[in-house]
Amino acid sequence: MMRAMLEPGAGAPGFPAMRVLLPLLPIVLLAACGRQDGNQAEQSGVVANIMDQALPATDEPAPAPNAITPIEPPPDIETPAPPPAPAGLIPANVQGRWAGIGARCGDRSDALELTIAPDQLIFHESVGKVQSASAGADGRIAVQAAFTGEGESWTRTLSLKPSADGARLTIVNDGTAVTRKRC
Structure with a gap:
């Protein structure tokens, strides 16, 4: 019996099935976490994930603490810049x-x-x-x-x-x- 516990491959009947099912246990537990209870799905105002509502939906990352904030908006790439003023404007x-x-x-x-x-x-x-x-x-x-x-x-x-x-x-x-x- 001691030999069955120390050596791999030696064991009592039924344990090989346990070795196959043990790696699948985390997947089964994760699938169970995502399932909503029927009663919870019917209740309005119940927050399933509080972080979804706590974080603002932004496309841009927050600027670094030492970032330089531009005073003027960046130029519009589609609109060409106006031509330079011709010389001789001031009399x-x-x-x-x-x-x-x-x-x-x-x-x-x-x-x-x-x-x-x-x-x-x-x-x-x-x-x-x-x-x-x-x-x-x-x-x-x-x-x-x-x-x-x-x-x-x-x-x-x-x-x-x-x-x-x-x-x-x-x-x-x-x-x-x-x-x-x-x-």
Whole structure:
């Protein structure tokens, strides 16, 4: 009898069937776990798996804790980017270098320093690429530009009003007017 317990292949009748059925036991137990009781299936509001309702249905994985969140949405691949603005949008009478009224011309640390090119406005800490410019009847020029500076991007419409002699330029931005002198 001891020999039957220690040696494989030696045993009492009926044990070989047990060896065949033993590996099937986990499959039978798993099948029984998925079965719903008839009474439970009829009850509304009974949660079969609480994790199905606890986790939101998302297609994207959560961003990493140190991920960079973009400020602007990614460009639409199907829509082509608009063509670059043609040169010469800003009239020649306002192009050039401008500084604050009390500042020295050429002082790069002046916060009011401005260089106006035909297609861009270069301020002390930002640059605006001109998207459109239109002249008004009173001599004002409305300039819409896409600005970048200090890690940010924005679009703004500025009103440029040169003086009659061309020595001064008043720029209105969001209701605030600043006058500069030509350098």
